[in-house]
Amino acid sequence: MTEHAAAGGTTTLGVGMVGYAFMGAAHSQAWRTAPRFFDLPTMPRMRVVAGRDPQAVRAAADRLGWDDAVTDWRELVARDDVDLVDVCTPGDTHAEIAIAALEAGKHVLCEKPLANTVAEAEAMAAAARTAAERGVRAMVGFTYRRVPAIQLARQLVAEGRIGEVRQVRAQYLQDWLSDPKAPLSWRLDKKKAGSGALGDIGAHVVDLAQFITGQRLTGVAGLLETFVRERPVPASFSGLAGEAGEGTGPVTVDDAAIFFGRLSGGGIASFEATRFAWGRKNAIRLEINGSRGSVAFDFEDMNLLHFYDADDDATTAGFRRIVVTEPEHPYGGHWWPAGHGLGYEHAFTHQVVDLVGDLAAGRQPHPSFDDGLQVQRVLDAIERSSASGSGWVDLPAAAG
Ligand code: SOE
Numbered sequence: 001m002t003e004h005a006a007a008g009g010t011t012t013l014g015v016g017m018v019g020y021a022f023m024g025a026a027h028s029q030a031w032r033t034a035p036r037f038f039d040l041p042t043m044p045r046m047r048v049v050a051g052r053d054p055q056a057v058r059a060a061a062d063r064l065g066w067d068d069a070v071t072d073w074r075e076l077v078a079r080d081d082v083d084l085v086d087v088c089t090p091g092d093t094h095a096e097i098a099i100a101a102l103e104a105g106k107h108v109l110c111e112k113p114l115a116n117t118v119a120e121a122e123a124m125a126a127a128a129r130t131a132a133e134r135g136v137r138a139m140v141g142f143t144y145r146r147v148p149a150i151q152l153a154r155q156l157v158a159e160g161r162i163g164e165v166r167q168v169r170a171q172y173l174q175d176w177l178s179d180p181k182a183p184l185s186w187r188l189d190k191k192k193a194g195s196g197a198l199g200d201i202g203a204h205v206v207d208l209a210q211f212i213t214g215q216r217l218t219g220v221a222g223l224l225e226t227f228v229r230e231r232p233v234p235a236s237f238s239g240l241a242g243e244a245g246e247g248t249g250p251v252t253v254d255d256a257a258i259f260f261g262r263l264s265g266g267g268i269a270s271f272e273a274t275r276f277a278w279g280r281k282n283a284i285r286l287e288i289n290g291s292r293g294s295v296a297f298d299f300e301d302m303n304l305l306h307f308y309d310a311d312d313d314a315t316t317a318g319f320r321r322i323v324v325t326e327p328e329h330p331y332g333g334h335w336w337p338a339g340h341g342l343g344y345e346h347a348f349t350h351q352v353v354d355l356v357g358d359l360a361a362g363r364q365p366h367p368s369f370d371d372g373l374q375v376q377r378v379l380d381a382i383e384r385s386s387a388s389g390s391g392w393v394d395l396p397a398a399a400g
Helices: 024-035 054-064 075-079 091-102 118-133 148-158 196-211 342-360 369-388
Strands: 011-018 040-052 068-070 084-087 108-112 140-142 167-173 216-223 230-238 241-250 256-263 268-274 283-290 293-298 304-309 318-321
Touching: 011 075, 011 167, 011 318, 011 342, 024 040, 024 342, 040 054, 040 075, 040 342, 040 369, 054 068, 068 075, 068 196, 091 108, 091 118, 091 140, 118 140, 118 216, 118 369, 140 342, 140 369, 148 293, 148 304, 167 196, 167 342, 196 216, 196 256, 196 268, 216 241, 216 342, 241 283, 256 369
Parallel strands: 011 040, 011 084, 040 068, 084 108, 108 140, 167 268
Antiparallel strands: 167 283, 216 256, 230 241, 256 268, 283 293, 293 304, 304 318
């Protein structure tokens, strides 16, 4: 941390962000907002953003609230006023940037999935372990862990409120590629994204299933499919939507993935990840059935958690609809008066709050790069299962 603020001895955390599109905008909002709603032990300072196009990165810096803009991420990593590098680029650059930053003694927050391949993820996790010996920390941005209802689900499962976990049903459903005329984006290019729905959104539900249950997948089998193999090249993009330009190009990733697996506690889990589910906009649906009850969540109604307690009187038993907006709830009491809901962006702010708190306390933040590597191994096993057509792939007990 670079300096002591005049008042109260609060130290500052200089942040440099690489990339400034959709995820960069969400992260910028979080860095800006976290100290305004939470008491942070360390004050984040949005020092510099990096991007290749000089005019566009300057405009992004002004729009998103960064002090400075540079066109070379190496320059950002080398700066003395940067303590933490926030990696918001496509997956093909995660390893190079994150490893360089860790070697330069900078903490790293890296967008998910950790990398495009297991080999890259292994190198990143190894660099993070070495850096941790010097107190330098790395975290991967599986942001949905920071949705209050998800945190409450994990809490209820950990407290034994649903008993032993038997089944997990996890889906991540979007529809922004259902139209075959939707243009190619980097998310459809294997070289840039590593995989399609599997890595982009399937990774989230793998992480969430493991996070909520506190268990790991010990083996998986899966099936990937690409429905639209050729799409218009884009003339422009904003967020996930693009304007078609001249000509077409190949889609080199999966459009949809279905898979199932066994959990380390003996339960079983089924998963679906697709960007072809017309009408489902950002439906992360999770249901966990235990020996004494269930919890259920849908991100399209993200302030709610549904909880069924099998010990309730049978005449009135039913799913309880818990509005997770109260001061007693995770992250509660920091935003609006009780009962006033939160949205997509708040989870990014919570991520910053937790990360800054862990760094100040000298703790390893989670999910760590080892956690990210473990998810990468799950994704890789699903791809191998699908490609071989022969089913089950065992997973190692621990990352490393
Ligand atoms: C696109 O499918 C995407 O932006 C993912 O990349 C994000 O991780 C998810 O939060 C929303 O959807």
